[in-house]
Amino acid sequence: MGTRAGIVVTGTEVLTGRVADRNGPWLAEQLRQAGVDVGAVLVVGDRPDDMRGALSYFSASGVELVVTSGGLGPTADDLTAAVVSEVQGRPLDVDPELEQRVAAVVEKLMSRRGWRADPEATAAGVRKQAMVPAGATVLEPVGTAPGLVVPPADGRTGPVVVVLPGPPSELQGMWPAALAAGPVREALAGATELRQETVRLWGTLEAQLAATLRDHEAGLDGLEITTCLREGELEIVTRFPPDAQPAYDRLAAVLAEEYAATLFSTGPTLDELVADALRDQGLTIATAESCTGGLLVARLIERAGSSAWVLGGITSYANSAKEQLVGVPGDMLAEFGAVSPQVALALAEGARARFGADVGVGITGIAGPGGGTPDKPVGTVHLCVVGPSGTQARSVRLRGSRTAVRERSVVLALHLLRQLLLGGPPA
Numbered sequence: 001m002g003t004r005a006g007i008v009v010t011g012t013e014v015l016t017g018r019v020a021d022r023n024g025p026w027l028a029e030q031l032r033q034a035g036v037d038v039g040a041v042l043v044v045g046d047r048p049d050d051m052r053g054a055l056s057y058f059s060a061s062g063v064e065l066v067v068t069s070g071g072l073g074p075t076a077d078d079l080t081a082a083v084v085s086e087v088q089g090r091p092l093d094v095d096p097e098l099e100q101r102v103a104a105v106v107e108k109l110m111s112r113r114g115w116r117a118d119p120e121a122t123a124a125g126v127r128k129q130a131m132v133p134a135g136a137t138v139l140e141p142v143g144t145a146p147g148l149v150v151p152p153a154d155g156r157t158g159p160v161v162v163v164l165p166g167p168p169s170e171l172q173g174m175w176p177a178a179l180a181a182g183p184v185r186e187a188l189a190g191a192t193e194l195r196q197e198t199v200r201l202w203g204t205l206e207a208q209l210a211a212t213l214r215d216h217e218a219g220l221d222g223l224e225i226t227t228c229l230r231e232g233e234l235e236i237v238t239r240f241p242p243d244a245q246p247a248y249d250r251l252a253a254v255l256a257e258e259y260a261a262t263l264f265s266t267g268p269t270l271d272e273l274v275a276d277a278l279r280d281q282g283l284t285i286a287t288a289e290s291c292t293g294g295l296l297v298a299r300l301i302e303r304a305g306s307s308a309w310v311l312g313g314i315t316s317y318a319n320s321a322k323e324q325l326v327g328v329p330g331d332m333l334a335e336f337g338a339v340s341p342q343v344a345l346a347l348a349e350g351a352r353a354r355f356g357a358d359v360g361v362g363i364t365g366i367a368g369p370g371g372g373t374p375d376k377p378v379g380t381v382h383l384c385v386v387g388p389s390g391t392q393a394r395s396v397r398l399r400g401s402r403t404a405v406r407e408r409s410v411v412l413a414l415h416l417l418r419q420l421l422l423g424g425p426p427a
Helices: 023-033 048-061 080-088 096-113 119-129 168-180 182-187 206-215 242-258 270-280 295-300 319-326 330-336 341-355 402-422
Strands: 004-010 037-044 065-069 092-094 131-133 137-139 147-150 160-164 195-202 224-230 233-240 263-265 285-289 310-315 359-365 380-387 390-397
Touching (some): 004 048, 023 037, 023 065, 023 168, 037 048, 048 080, 080 092, 080 131, 096 119, 137 168, 160 168, 168 182, 195 242, 206 233, 206 242, 233 242, 270 402, 285 295, 285 319, 285 341, 295 402, 310 341, 319 330, 330 341, 341 359, 341 380, 359 402
Parallel strands (some): 004 037, 285 310, 285 359
Antiparallel strands (some): 092 131, 359 380
């Protein structure tokens, strides 16, 4: 499918899971937008042989471009530039002007933060970061580490390698310069548009969708369809070249017809739907959470500009907090218990009243692993959303760990909000 690329994410901390990989998925999406199909994202530790192996793999697979992230710092385990230099057949040497620019950046950073370091050690680190393969294009630092664009040496074949720093803010800030570099433009000269569309269903099983796709596969040529089931949401992502647009239109029509009862989005995420609805309808929201401990309000304020509609949230974990902070009546707690539909409604109404919000959300439950009873086993959760147009409530028994119960409760609360504000498939 047109121009292809590979991504190599370096760092033992990423390989072992101590740090989540944010660069691989981000780069894959940026390359897709540039019309480039990513064949694989490889994560390797800070070992030269593994880095060489990853680059050799992509070279053998015939990709036009490889993008690496990480391993550009001043320490001994930062080996990416040296390994790429070796693989591409371009020897390293110090760029004196780059060395001065990196030194100025490091000095400014240390001064601003009040750091002190041995001058010789600092100079050695700066010198290491100013080592450039012969004939490579230097990408100016966004942090302290410059990036590199390294084509294969004359007489060699293989992909152009773009070497980017590991910190996501630095990598993302350097990306426009990487795309503008001459060798990258040449490598991407054959790239064509690669479209991507997303449909989201709530409460449809993958097996059911698979049967539908089999029934209609004759009309879906040219489409790359992937599905992912998460917390009850079935996400269908389709990638295709422009000439396959009619096939995608047929797929979209099939999904809209056969899954009218569960299709809730043809693009935006659940969080985006809820945020856009609150903004567009001019509504404000407040929450009172018990078992979710503020996870819902944290998710609501994730989006920039959310202060226009999110007024606040109360984590009312103890019964005394439910009474004193949210206004849940003591006799209600005594009669029905803290984990009950009545208290979920009182939390939603209390949050709405305390903050003067248009919409209130209440969540109460038993996340476990202890605290359950025969009448109210672990995983029992009651949710309620109250707004100008009415009330949506749900009582469920959720399976899984304490973390899973809490996270699934938040997803259910967002679907209740989506249903209250926009209609669509019930939560």
